[in-house]
Amino acid sequence: MEQKKIIIFGVSQLASLAHFYFKYDSPHAVVAFTVDKDYIQADTFEGLPVVPFEDIEKLYSTEEYYMFLPISFKQMSHLRREKYEAAKAKGYKCVSYVSSKATTWPDLNIGENCFIFEDNTIQPYVKIGNNCVLWSGNHIGHHTEIKDHVFLTSHVVISGCCVVEENSFFGVNSTVRDETIIGKETLVGMGAIITKDTPEGSIWIGAKSTQRESKSNQIDSISHKTNG
Known part of the structure; x- marks a missing residue:
């Protein structure tokens, strides 16, 4: 390289x-x-x-x-x-960093300015957009698409065939079932389990995946509280 x-x-x-x-x-x-x-x-x-x-x-x-x-x-x-x-x-081009200690496959489909830490498992046919952060220890299932400006903390599971829309955030130990669409600007709190598509700007807290009424783009401090 x-x-x-x-x-x-x-x-x-x-x-x-x-x-x-x-x-x-x-x-x-x-x-x-x-x-x-x-x-x-x-x-x-x-x-x-x-x-x-x-x-x-x-x-x-x-x-x-x-x-x-x-x-x-x-x-x-x-x-x-x-x-x-x-x-x-x-006019700048941006580089991405993918840890040599992450598990990936040839022809990884990844955009610019991504920061992918150690111990991420990224399965075949995954697409990752621009300007994403995947902290350590996440699992990204096959044929999943993560769009631009997404942030995953640690030990997040995104199952196969999911779509994660722009500017979404995932707290530690959160889980998304297969074939789920995560709406733009969705905030998935620490430990939340997502079993259905999420609306744009929604907030999901706790293992029962309770949706809060507030919009994610109206709240800054909650992402700190759900980051573990």
Whole structure:
């Protein structure tokens, strides 16, 4: 695989983790970090320069450098989506990271700016869109499609032949039965068991899969509470 020079967005713990994984489990080289200029508190992070995102393309050519944006699930991943789209608008291509300790098959169908940690099992014919995060230890069943900007925490089971729509979130140990459609911006809480299609913006809490009346895009703090 060709080595790419990468700029990581952020100076958070997730950015530090991304730097670690690229350093020890990737042919690519991280060369800098970037954040919005109002959030720069130091000139370096992990021993590398931190530069303003507003000026990044003036310092690092979009033809030569790639971007990786490991941003959290806050606001149902809309913040990560916003920054990903801003990087694309500047002309950057984004790399994805797939752990060498994940179980995958040849011709993995995966988009840009995905962060797939160790011990994920991704079965044949799975499709994963752009800007998704799969934390460690998940199972993604065959012929399932995960669309853009989705966040899975850990030990999530998505059974075979499912469709997960954009900006959905899954808490630890949640489960989705086979041939289920997860509606856009669905929040599946820790330990929830989903046995039927979910409406857009719905919230599911607990093992009985009780739907709450609130819309997921109206709630930020609940995703922290359901993340374990």
